[in-house]
Amino acid sequence: MAMLGEISHTTTYRYATPVTFGTHRAMFLPRRGASARLLSWSVETSVPSTIRWVTDSRTNAITVMDFSEPSSELKIAFQVRGVYFGVKGIEAFPLESRADEVPVQYTPDEWTDLAGYLRPHAEDPDGSVAAWTKNFVAGDQDQTIDVLQRMLSSFRSFSYCARDTEGTQSPSDTLHKRSGTCRDFAWLMIETLRRLGFAARFVSGYLYDAALDGGAVGMTGSGATHAWLQVFLPGAGWLDYDPTNSISAGFDLIPVAIARHPGQAIPLAGSWIGDAKDYLGMSIDVAVRKIGEFRDPSEG
Template sequence: MSVIYDLEHITTYSYRNPVTFGKHRAVFLPSATHRERILSYLVETNVPCKIRWIMDTLSNNVAELEFSEPAKELIVTCRLRAEHFGLKAIAEFPLDPRALEIPVQYTPDEWSDLSVFMRPHAEDPDSSVATWAKYFVAGDQDHTLDVLQRMMDTIKNTLSYQSRETEGTQSPGETLRLKSGTCRDYAWLMIESLRRLGLACRFVSGYLYDGALDGGEVGMIGSGATHAWLQVYLPGAGWRNYDPTNQITTGFDLIPVAIARHPSQVMPLSGFWFGETQDYLGMNVKVLIRKLANLPEFESKSVAL
């Protein structure tokens, strides 16, 4: 089964006086994969600009925006129509024996490819993150899937979700100390903790689709908005989703857009401007995701050539 959806992502920056804009980067367009098919896309701005598409070092699609006029308001609208294929249960992708227990045994080739996703990025001066991570493998609690599930459940059940308008991501240690955070903070805490257990993890930026919103109901945390979670590389199963904010690992809800070693690499929209500091009045983000249709699932077959 697949879902066709429309996405509209509108970001508005407001200023007291006209300011000049430097280069901006928009990351909203998923890469075409076996789980995502792009049908149409568009980037529009209220200020004249030149748009150039590039692919970054991790093969993410990035739109570079260069503006030619100053303004008191900058509106960047990204529109997308795509077909999204859900992720099946991990039971359908059995782990290799070397991945059943922590530490997972990666092959030399996997080490070469995954090393940047295995090395911790955030500092841990008081070892609070490392200590917290080791709690999940204490005693004989080392079965990989159990460890992942317990860590995800613990983040969801013991931390308080707090939306935050300011950009950026808390350090994992700060999230543990505050016992609260956003989806980005939750994902970053789990990534850096699992890296300290020897697992390859990457940060995922994207969107959370929730069917409840189509009926006007209250949806999941972060639904109908930009969202963040993580993927863990498990030999035999490949990159698998873990969303500690909503305890999601499968299904159609998570729509990945970009992957990164750390959160700052894949901000949905980033850039700089020139003017007086007091001229900045704020930012508003509006995301609309609407399902258009469900398509029947077809059976894929391998053919020897």
């Protein structure tokens, strides 16, 4: 199945008096590959700018913007059109036998390639994350897909709580609070999986919510940037898992950036020079819309 979709993402910063802007770096362009084909994309800024596109070491597309004039408002607007392909479920990806049970048996080449995604990154000062990890492989509960599904389902007991402050909670904080944002939930699941020997990576992107097409909201995190994770399973490759919405298939998740940890996947970062009290705040407007069905012309 394939969906023709459009993404618009506008960020507006406001200041009491004109300020000078440093370089801004944005991650808004969906990753191209087997699950996505980009048809067009653009970026516009309210302040005259020089824009260039680069890729980082993880092949994420980065938009680099340098501004030539001061202003009391900076608006950055991205728009993308593309085709997004989905799958019905994990059964579409038969695992190799070495991935059937925990721990997954990676090959030497895979260990080398996946090393950065296998090692835990966050501290676990009180051992709470390690203790929580054991719950998912207690007794003979070691079938890989079952472990992943139990872990995904466990987040239903957590409370989603949006916050204005930047950054991501530590996994232990999220576990103790039993609440957080999509970034917090993804980061906790990643660090839990790594302690079980899985290669897992952080993903930032967009969430398509079909309910929005009808004027309702059906999933948490729609209408904004979203975060989830991917797990590498031999035979299937990198598979998406969204602990916020218990999603593990379909074209609801549109990846933009992949990273070892959340700090490497900031949607928009930059600097400005002025008095701190001049900053009045920011607003973000995100829309992910289905604009039609896609049919490959080559299929006749």
